[in-house]
Amino acid sequence: MQRTRSRAGISRFIRSRGYVSSDSWCSVFGGGALPHFFSINQPGYKSSDQKPDFVVSLHKHFIYIIILGMCDSMKIAILGGTGSIGEGLALRWAVKHEVFVGSRKLEKAQASTDKYRKILEESGDTCTITGCVNPDAVDRADVVVLSVPYEHVSSTIETIKPYLRDQIIISIVVPMKKNGHFLYAPPESGCAAMEIQGLLPEGVKLVSAFHNVSAKKLADINNKLDMDVFICGDNEEANNVVSDLVKDIPGLNPMIAGPLEVSCMVESITPLLVNLAKFTKKKHLGIKSV
Numbered sequence: 001m002q003r004t005r006s007r008a009g010i011s012r013f014i015r016s017r018g019y020v021s022s023d024s025w026c027s028v029f030g031g032g033a034l035p036h037f038f039s040i041n042q043p044g045y046k047s048s049d050q051k052p053d054f055v056v057s058l059h060k061h062f063i064y065i066i067i068l069g070m071c072d073s074m075k076i077a078i079l080g081g082t083g084s085i086g087e088g089l090a091l092r093w094a095v096k097h098e099v100f101v102g103s104r105k106l107e108k109a110q111a112s113t114d115k116y117r118k119i120l121e122e123s124g125d126t127c128t129i130t131g132c133v134n135p136d137a138v139d140r141a142d143v144v145v146l147s148v149p150y151e152h153v154s155s156t157i158e159t160i161k162p163y164l165r166d167q168i169i170i171s172i173v174v175p176m177k178k179n180g181h182f183l184y185a186p187p188e189s190g191c192a193a194m195e196i197q198g199l200l201p202e203g204v205k206l207v208s209a210f211h212n213v214s215a216k217k218l219a220d221i222n223n224k225l226d227m228d229v230f231i232c233g234d235n236e237e238a239n240n241v242v243s244d245l246v247k248d249i250p251g252l253n254p255m256i257a258g259p260l261e262v263s264c265m266v267e268s269i270t271p272l273l274v275n276l277a278k279f280t281k282k283k284h285l286g287i288k289s290v
């Protein structure tokens with residue numbers, strides 16, 4: 001799957017390297033700098049047309065083209081992106097990727113999107129983020145994150161089926177039950193990922209990831225993360241795309257854990273982490289392999 005380039009990603013990359021301010025860069029981007037660059041190669045072009053700042057301008061064009069090649073961005077739909085972990089994923093990815101926050105209700109998606117945009121803008125980040133109903137979000141995406149509670153996965157997939165083509169689906173779903181403490185409650189197929197596989201049409205590639213990441217830590221963009229993310233899936237290319245998306249969140253380290261059925265073990269770690277947090281009073285635990 002190809003990564004495409006977004007303006008937010010380019011702008012952030014440039015600012016992070018301190019090349020130019022985001023405003024001046026946007027003016028280069030939106031103000032016709034590229035057309036100007038190409039115009040010098042046209043037959044009617046005369047050297048006397050040069051502006052005094054031509055050399056500086058040309059430099060900018062070359063830097064821009066080099067940077068274009070370095071900034072890859074994807075279109076990511078987060079279904080249930082209005083919820084706890086959806087918020088963190090949206091905030092962390094929207095600075096580089098084009099994020100579609102999905103919901104059953106457009107107004108709720110838009111309210112969450114406004115909130116996320118404000119958080120990012122207040123911290124000086126630019127972002128590309130849009131609120132949509134779940135099917136619209138899927139229709140516009142290369143990668144779709146299933147971020148709804150296990151009980152509602154099946155009904156959510158029914159609503160998006162007509163819009164599934166060859167997207168990569170990421171399941172972060174953990175079936176759990178509470179009985180004073182938390183227990184893993186897998187379906188007959190062994191785990192959420194294996195069940196979801198059976199619900200998806202052919203051609204869609206399912207990857208399982210992010211189960212052991214705390215929503216709270218992810219959503220606090222000032223919090224420095226330092227944990228592993230286990231990735232399970234049967235399609236190597238899709239696993240690699242998800243691995244790159246994990247890397248795009250600073251402090252998260254992707255680890256391929258095996259084919260999709262390994263997700264049954266990875267999912268079962270989450271209730272353990274929640275119990276550990278409760279009984280040891282250490283909040284929002286994650287996994288780090290040493």
Ligand SMILES: NC(=O)c1ccc[n+]([C@@H]2O[C@H](COP(=O)([O-])OP(=O)(O)OC[C@H]3O[C@@H](n4cnc5c(N)ncnc54)[C@H](OP(=O)(O)O)[C@@H]3O)[C@@H](O)[C@H]2O)c1
Nearest residue numbers: 080082083084085103104147148149150152173174211215
């Ligand atoms: N929270 C964590 O720390 C964490 C960590 C790892 C994995 N996970 C997994 O990530 C998934 C989301 O967890 P979460 O804590 O973010 O859940 P959540 O906040 O309780 O819910 C997420 C979203 O699911 C949607 N939803 C609720 N009821 C629904 C229904 N009946 N039908 C369709 N959609 C419905 C809602 O979106 P709309 O109302 O906008 O449609 C809601 O905002 C779960 O499968 C969980 O196991 C969570």
